[in-house]
Amino acid sequence: xxxxxxxxxxxxxxxxxxxxxxxxxxxxxxxxxxxxxxxxxxxxxxxxxxxxxxxxxxxxxxxxxxxxxxxxxxxxxxxxxxxxxxxxxxxxxxxxxxxxxxxxxxxxxxxxxxxxxxxxxxxxxxxxxxxxxxxxxxxxxxxxxxxxxxxxxxxxxxxxxxxxxxxxxxxxxxxxxxxxxxxxxxxxxxxxxxxxxxxxxxxxxxxxxxxxxxxxxxxxxxxxxxxxxxxxxxxxxxxxxxxxxxxxxxxxxxxxxxxxxxxxxxxxxx
Numbered sequence: 001x002x003x004x005x006x007x008x009x010x011x012x013x014x015x016x017x018x019x020x021x022x023x024x025x026x027x028x029x030x031x032x033x034x035x036x037x038x039x040x041x042x043x044x045x046x047x048x049x050x051x052x053x054x055x056x057x058x059x060x061x062x063x064x065x066x067x068x069x070x071x072x073x074x075x076x077x078x079x080x081x082x083x084x085x086x087x088x089x090x091x092x093x094x095x096x097x098x099x100x101x102x103x104x105x106x107x108x109x110x111x112x113x114x115x116x117x118x119x120x121x122x123x124x125x126x127x128x129x130x131x132x133x134x135x136x137x138x139x140x141x142x143x144x145x146x147x148x149x150x151x152x153x154x155x156x157x158x159x160x161x162x163x164x165x166x167x168x169x170x171x172x173x174x175x176x177x178x179x180x181x182x183x184x185x186x187x188x189x190x191x192x193x194x195x196x197x198x199x200x201x202x203x204x205x206x207x208x209x210x211x212x213x214x215x216x217x218x219x220x221x222x223x224x225x226x227x228x229x230x231x232x233x234x235x236x237x238x239x240x241x242x243x244x245x246x247x248x249x250x251x252x253x254x255x256x257x258x259x260x261x262x263x264x265x266x267x268x269x270x
Contacts, residue, residue, distance in 0.1 A: 074154070078118070079118075080118060081116065081117075081118050081135055085133075085135065085154055086116050086135075088154075088157075089116060089135040089137055089152040089154065090113065090116060090137060092152050092157055092158075092159065093137035093139075093150040093152050093159060094110065094111075094113075094137075094139070098110070098111060098139070098141075098148075099111075101143065102139070102141045102142075102143055103141060103142040103143040104142060104175075105140075105142060105175060105176045105179045105237075105260055106179055107142070107263070111139035111140060111141040111142070111143075111148060112139060112140045112141070112142060112173065112175065112176065113137070113138070113139055113173070114138045114139060114140055114170060114172075114173050114176075115136075115137075115138045115170070115173070116135055116136070116137050116138075117135065117136050117138075118133070118134075118135060118136075119134035119135055119136045119151055121134075132153050132154070132155045132156075133153075133154040133155065134151050134152060134153050134154060134160065135151070135152050135154060136149055136150070136151050137149070137150050137151075137152060138170065140176075140237065142237070142260070142261055144166075145166060145235055145236060145237065145261055146164050146165070146166055147164070147165050147166070147168045147169075147170065148162065148163070148164050149162070149163045150162050166235065167234060167235055169218045169220065169234065169237060170218075171216075171218065172216050172218065172237075172239055174214075176216075176237070176239070176260060177214045177216045177239070177241070178208075178209050178214070179260065180216065180239045180241055180258040180260055181208045181209070181212065181214060181241060181243065182208060182209075183258050183260075183263060183264075183265055184241065184253070184256060184258055184265050185205065185208050187264075187265040189256055189265050189267055190256075190265070193205070193243065193251055193253055196251045197211070197212075197245060197251065200245050200248050200249055200251070201245060201248060208243075210246075211245070211246060212243045212244060212245060212246065212251075213243070213244040213245075213246055214241060214242070214243055214244075215241075215242040215244070216239050216240065216241050216242065217239070217240050217242070218237075218238065218239060219233050219238040219239060219240050219257045220233055220234040220238070221233040221234050221238075226257070226266075226268055226269075227266055227267075227268070227269070229259075229264070229266045230257055230259065230266050230268075232259070232261070232262070233257065233259060235261075236259050236260070236261035236262060237259075237260045237261050238257050238258065238259045238260065238261075239257070239258050239260060240253075240254060240256070240257055240258075241253050241256070241258065242254070254268075255267055255268050255269070256268070
């Protein structure tokens with residue numbers, strides 16, 4: 001059992017130390033007939049029994065891994081979007097004007113793509129035998145903190161609807177989590193995280209994206225519950241990170257909030 005270490009950020013947490021953390025369980029398996037292999041007189045009989053058990057009529061045959069069926073270029077009805085469909089609607093949804101005017105989480109041109117999902121049919125199409133397939137492509141434009149959703153008709157290739165909303169903060173994408181982690185590690189406030197990683201692994205944190213697993217939660221401002229530096233969270237895209245050492249413990253970074261819109265790290269209560 002890995003020990004809980006109290007230092008630096010507060011603690012390195014093993015297993016169930018965080019409410020958001022899953023529980024890692026190591027299960028020991030004893031093979032039939034091998035339990036007494038090292039006991040006097042038990043080795044040969046145990047091995048023979050195990051061999052006979054594997055040769056009986058009720059023996060479990062080795063599993064066979066079957067190749068996944070080929071994915072078609074186009075789905076039908078309510079089928080999940082295929083890879084080809086996803087790539088196509090991403091290209092159709094992002095116009096040259098959006099790309100030139102928008103900004104992603106790294107501050108580069110083009111809004112940040114968050115998700116591509118199969119859209120629900122319109123109410124008058126629920127009973128239609130051949131309702132058109134549509135996809136909702138969602139972007140977050142860091143230039144002005146706007147969530148943009150574009151609905152693309154997969155049959156015609158046309159963008160049928162565009163909605164823009166402020167103050168709406170869906171779950172963060174992988175790229176946003178990675179950028180938040182990079183900002184935290186690069187900030188002086190991230191020194192404790194790096195020290196905790198070294199305590200847990202004995203090595204330096206040099207490639208956070210490869211060395212850590214990430215969960216995250218959107219952070220919204222609550223009156224009187226945080227420093228004034230976080231008052232814009234909710235309008236800004238802010239995140240709390242829950243990093244986990246790959247094949248290791250969770251590191252408690254809950255006291256830090258990364259404002260991705262302002263590209264700054266703030267300590268709660270600080």
